[in-house]
Amino acid sequence: MNRLLLLSTLVFLTWSCQQNKGNANRVIFAGEIVNPTSDQVVLFKGEQALDTAVLDEDNRFSFSLDSVVEGLHHFVHRPESQYIYLEKGDSLQIRLNTSDFDESLVFSGQGEEINNFILEMFLSREEEEEMVQSFYQLEPSDFQVKIDSLRDSKLDLFEQIQTEFNLSPKASDLAKAFIVYSSNISMEAYPFYHRRRSGEGIMHELPKTFYDYRKNVNYNNGDYIYLRPYYNFMKYHMGNLAFNHCKQHCPDDLDKASRQLHFNQHKLHLIDSLITQKELRDNLFRSVAIDYLLKHENEENTVKFIESFKKFSENNAHNEEIYTLYQGILKMQPSKALPSFKVYSFEDKELELSEIKSGQTVVFYFWSGSEPGHFRNIMKRVSELKTEYPNHRFVGLNMKTDKANWKNMVKTSGLDPSEQFWTEDYDETVHTLIVYNPNKAIIAKDGKIVDAFAHIFRSF
Structure with missing residues (x-):
């Protein structure tokens, strides 16, 4: 496998050099996606989509851009996304497996150093999250020592990268900003999390130097x-x-x-x-x-x-x-009618949300086939609530799942098909029913709203 990857990289580098010949500004970004979840990759600069590449029969894609605005970009292979830093003349290749998207991602080629470093910092931040959470119970000075130590170890690693490779000033600044602002987030969050962890009724008094890093905050870095x-x-x-x-x-x-x-x-x-x-x-x-x-x-x-x-x-x-x-x-305030919104029954019957009633209080909850952990938690919670509230009807609304997969999950999970409905358009569901929280629930009776912003785990 390593030999195949090495050969693939060498072939790519040879090809990209030929592509860039005669145009020092051209940027090549290509790669292979194992177990693709979409048929395309989209490259963004901020919120602007720069280009779209369709996967070929070998699940490979390629972008060739005559020039780019140097700096941070991101690419999307729905539903996942990740950073990519691009400078003029870069020739980057990636390989990733969607079953372990971020952890399997590796950059190779011109520009790999800054990209692999940013990716490493991204992953380390995720890995440290549980440890940082445990620090919030510490006293302010002890907490600051811990956070400074994490930050300094990353800055030391960055200095090694900087010494070994010739990073551009812009790339260097961005890498340091990733480290420093990750540390600053923890400092800003400390007084609130500490109060919660310690059970203290008021905010803890902080040392005068606790927020000294704020002196170096750049409020307007585009x-x-x-x-x-x-x-x-x-x-x-x-x-x-x-x-x-x-x-x-x-x-x-x-x-x-x-x-x-x-x-x-x-x-x-x-x-x-x-x-x-x-x-x-x-x-x-x-x-x-x-x-x-x-x-x-x-x-x-x-x-x-x-x-x-x-x-x-x-x-x-x-x-x-x-x-x-x-x-x-x-439109979703108490006593107002449920909004006009079409759903589909297990028998493929199209009906309005307001038609799902039986004289009982109805609790609508949401789930997706693409989030198995959330699905299990939701169904466990609904099972508990059915016992606690026998006079309520609990109705599942499926989102972001193709109909065949939804029906299969209803069958194999032993769910009551008469209490499960499918929504066709994810964006329409989110915007009409205001589903920004996956644990949201809508409580209704006789087609009228009781609480359109309930929480399946907290409101009962």
């Missing part, structure tokens, strides 16, 4: 917008700043602050005052809007929030999505 650690840090950071502002100036109780209107209005104001880079502003404003709207504090405050959002982000690139969600949420 190269980092789609770097997950940077973007996630910004979200944590804005929430942290808003919380501390509320703690000093707002009379309201800050329990469950993220659900409160004034807290989210403060976040909008902070983004407006600190962020000038439009794409980053738009994305952060979108994040606050989607998060708040889905928590549906109440209809009056939802309207007030949208008024504040319009004030701060009138020309947001995501306005259509946000206002569609807003209108959908208004």
